[in-house]
Amino acid sequence: MSSTFSRLVVGLALLVNLFVMLALVGCKPAAELPVRGPTEVGVTTLAVQSQTVTSELPGRTKAWLTAEIRPQVGGIVQKRLFTEGAEVKAGEVLYVIDPATYQAAFDKARASTAEAKAALNSARLKATRYAELVKVDAISQQDNEDAQASLQSNQAAYQAAQASEKSARIDLTYTRITSPIAGRVESSSVTPGALVTASQDSSLTTVQQLDPLYVDITQSSAEVLRLKREFAAGRLSKASDNEAKIVLRLEDGSQYKHAGRLQFSAASVSQSTGSVVLRAVVPNPDGLLLPGMYVRAVLEEAVDEQALLVPQRAVTRGHSGSSSVLLVVGGKVEQREVVLGRSVGNQWWVESGLAAGDQVIIEGGQKVSSGDSVSVVAAGSPVTAIPLTND
Incomplete structure (x- = not known):
């Protein structure tokens, strides 16, 4: 009985001590939590600049120049003298049309010119002689006038013959189709043996x-x-x-x-x-x-x-499509809507909403909200540890 009583007394004493210790702990003033200082953010200061x-x-x-090659006389293509896709010079011969008929026409026209020239020379001599004879009344005035008219007629015939010869010469020249410009020649639409006509709709090739x-x-x-x-x-x-x-x-x-x-x-x-x-x-x-x-x-x-450029990473887009940036104004964060123009590299061209000297947050903006106090450093500077202070 006495041993049991002793154990109870000891247990009660331990229990009392435990209550006393708990009471003392509960009465001890709580330790004050450390207070975080202003958040540090990286900013860039806007400045006007010349921007193209x-x-x-x-x-x-x-x-630069394009020439569609078409024949100016008709006939059979005898030769193609160029390589498709090659460079050709101005005046270089590209095709040759059979010149036989045009050569014959030119020879005939040249002979007609010679005949007209001979007739003109005869008429000129006669007109000169009659002009002298009429002065001494050796011939009638009518004969002299007829001789002078014959001279004029032969002069006109000679000029017509010369024009016909020139036309025949041109046609003969056109049997050699040349490039009017220098450049690269495309594929040919005809081969030797093809019949072509003057000023046809389809081109032979293009330079x-x-x-x-x-x-x-x-x-x-x-x-x-x-x-x-x-x-x-x-x-x-x-x-x-x-x-x-x-x-x-x-x-x-x-x-x-x-x-x-x-x-x-x-x-x-x-x-x-x-x-x-x-x-x-x-x-x-x-x-x-x-x-x-x-x-x-x-x-x-x-x-x-007076252009203002803001880094694209500093701009956020709202659900309505509006754009805004975070600024540091008087040590506090301010959110401001901006109107942006075109992009210039990794920056936006600002049309309105910002001014030279504004400090735009481009680093640490996700850690702050509008109205928060912040300390600023230049963007790209190493971020220092945020100090803890006790109030």
């Missing part, structure tokens, strides 16, 4: 001069009006007083290494497409460009001396 206004427009290449090349570019009339308004308002200035420079992007996305120049702009708008045609001239010394190729022409149109 460019437009990337669709276009098609077109040969195209490919260096330089034209590029016909289309630009919407709305864009033309916008640029004119910008020029009139003084917000833009012309990129050059001379012809504008263009750079081509090819169908595979590569950039063509030879820059071109804008030659002229059409004076009317297409009623079917609502666009204006611009024509540019592009060097093609390597023969890389061919007529009919689709290209994108980057055209330098104007210069904005």
Whole structure:
């Protein structure tokens, strides 16, 4: 009995001590949690800069000169003297038409000219002699007048014979069909032995001069009006007083290494497409460009001396399509909507909403909200550890 009682007393004593310790722990003041300081964000400070206004427009290449080769006299093709796809020179003979009948016609015309010349010489001598005889009344006035009229008739006959000879010579020359321009000749539509006719509808072949090349570019009339308004308002200035420079992007996305120049702009708008045609001239010394190729022409149109560019990663898009950026204003975060124009590399061209000197957050923006206090560092600087302070 006494041992059991002793154990109970010891147990009660331990229980009391436990309650006392718990009470003491509950009464101890709680440790204050550390307070985080302002979040550090990376910013870029906007500054105005000169920026060239460019437009990337669709276009098609077109040969500088194109000559469709057609016969000017009819006959049988005797020879084809060119290699299809080769370069030919201006005046180079491409085809030969059987010249036999034209040679005969020329020989006949030449003989007629000689005959008319002989008759003219005889009539001239007679007219000269009669003009002297009539002075001494050796012949009648009528005979002299007849001799003078015969001279004039023979002069006209001689001139007609000369014209016929020249025409026959031209026809004979046309039996050798030459290229009027230098360039690359395409495939032939006829072979030796084919019968051709003068000024036929179908061409024998085509010669195209490919260096330089034209590029016909289309630009919407709305864009033309916008640029004119910008020029009139003084917000833009012309990129050059001379012809504008263009750079081509090819169908595979590569950039063509030879820059071109804008030659002229059409004076009317297409009623079917609502666009204006611009024509540019592009060097093609390597023969890389061919007529009919689709290209994108980057055209330098104007210069904005007060352009503002903001990094694309600083811009967020809302569900409604609006764009906004986070700024640091007075040490606090502010969200502001902006109107953006075209992209320039990895930046957006700002049309409105921002000004020079604004600090735009481009690093750490996901950790802050509008109204938060922040400390700023230049974007790209190493981020330091955020200090913990106790209040």
